[in-house]
Amino acid sequence: MAREGHDNDNGNADSMHIRKFDRAYSRRKFLGDAAKGVLATGVLSPLWSAIAADGDPSKAYPDELNSIEAYTQGRIKTGDLIDASNVEHVKDLLEPIRYEQILKLGRVLKVAPTTTDIMRLSPWEYIEATVRNAGRARFDERGNVVDETGKPWIGGNPFPDPKTGVELFAAQTLSWGRHDASFYAVEVYDLTHAGDVKFRYSGGWAELSPIGRVSMDPMPYWEEHMDMLRFQSVFFLSPQQFRGTSFLNIWPYDHSTFPHLYGYIPEFRRIRQFPTSQRFEPLLPGTTLYLSDAWAAGDPLHTWSNYKIVGRGPFLAGVSNSWNGSDPDWKHGTHGGPKGQTFWDTTVELIPEAIIVEAEPTKFPRAPVSKKRVWFDARNQVVVGMVTFDRKGQPFRSFDGAYSVYDDGTNRFMDGAHPYWSWTHVTASDIQTGDVTRLEQVRQVEQDHKSGANDPKIYENYLTRNALMRIGGV
Secondary structure, three states: OEEEEEOOOOOOOOEEEEEOOOHHHHHHHHHHHHHHOOOOOOOOOOHHHHHHHHOOHHHHOOHHHOOHHHHOOOOOOOOOEEOOOOHHHHHHHOOHHHHHHHHHHOOOEEEOOOOOOHHHOOOHHHHHHHHHOOOOOEEOOOOOEEOOOOOEOOOOOOOOOOOOHHHHHHHHHHOOOOOOEEEEEEEEEEEOOOOOEEEEEEEEEEEEOOOOOOOOOOOOOOHHHOOEEEEEEEEEEEOHHHOOOEEEEEEEOOOOOOOEEEEEEOOOOEEEEEOOOOOOOOOOOOOOOOHHHHHHOOOOHHHOEEEEEEEEEEEEEEOOOOOOOOOOOOOOOEEOOOOOOOEEOEEEEEEEEEEEEEEEOOOOOOOOEEEEEEEEEOOOOOEEEEEEEEOOOOEEEEEEEEEEEOEOOOOEOEEOOEEOEEEEEEEEEEOOOOOEEEEEEEOEEOOOEEOEEOOOHHHHHHOOHHHHHHHHOO
């Protein structure tokens, strides 16, 4: 039991606040579970039970895991900025790369209160389907996620109370953006270690799920494509020399089968099919991004293996208050680095419990990556950080992103009956060169390509080979 004392008005130290569940208690709980080889999320009570009861995950944790002020004993409070002067107080809440960037490169994080409403941590319909379908998922003999009848998954998170690392990755791989269909208008900035913008790209990213649908008719399956997991494309409109360059991934539902990968190269004016395992090369010059990196689960589930949980504990990440609705294009400010433009202005909050999982790319003999380490928010299993390691086992690249409900109390962007939930920005750092790629989701690129979700036109506009030709001809 931990005891905190303070003097009362008479100068006596007899006024005591007794805390039974302090940081040491939570740490012992996490370490004790690890020693027993079990994953039981929550500290005071099972996490999923608390969420299913009334949507408030905070009830599963003591105050010290729900408040940055309580966790740091008042050294850092909501509204404060974490910078080089105080980052030591939260060093254990950060992956090593962000810690070094704050300490040495002028990166700053603004602190928001911990979110206690689960409906603000994923799309509304996805959460409802997760509750409705809880307990119905399993792996079949081929390792594919199916419902109790053996059919493809029917929607929501199949493993909301995960017990293994592969369950966490299975949910992430099944539904990246957690909408039935999404289109993200994207701006990309590639910066050198000296802080100069080397390349600037604009374009779009589209994805659509023919299975596990919870918002778009037909539900839960688009029967014509029940053997498919996902259609996904990415294209670029600027700079002019790369205008029309695009890629289309068509994923079979079999979790061991590589996607079909097509690309349109404007200078050849044709579509070509790429090797199915070519997923570890930059999409365009200057970027630090591979197709494999998408959502920390850019490859089929069983092309990686040796999934193992290697840690649990509180964490700092951007899971709310990250949408810049006051800007007409949703653009974010920057700071830090040699020229003040290396990092996004970022708001983070204390996540009571993150689960760290490692995996190895066992079906990629020439991959430049030997393993990845991924942080999942235990409350909703969203990825909140990733570090990859090179063939020698050294840290290679780091990814941290931010999510938000697109509703700041004044401005609002809707997804049907509810405010849109999505990612807002990503920072991808090449640890070995010092280069950084910044991505942000903007309202639109040019006149025709607008961010949003669950629009039936997304398939015809972006997710067929004819669509690639049309985009390439712009």
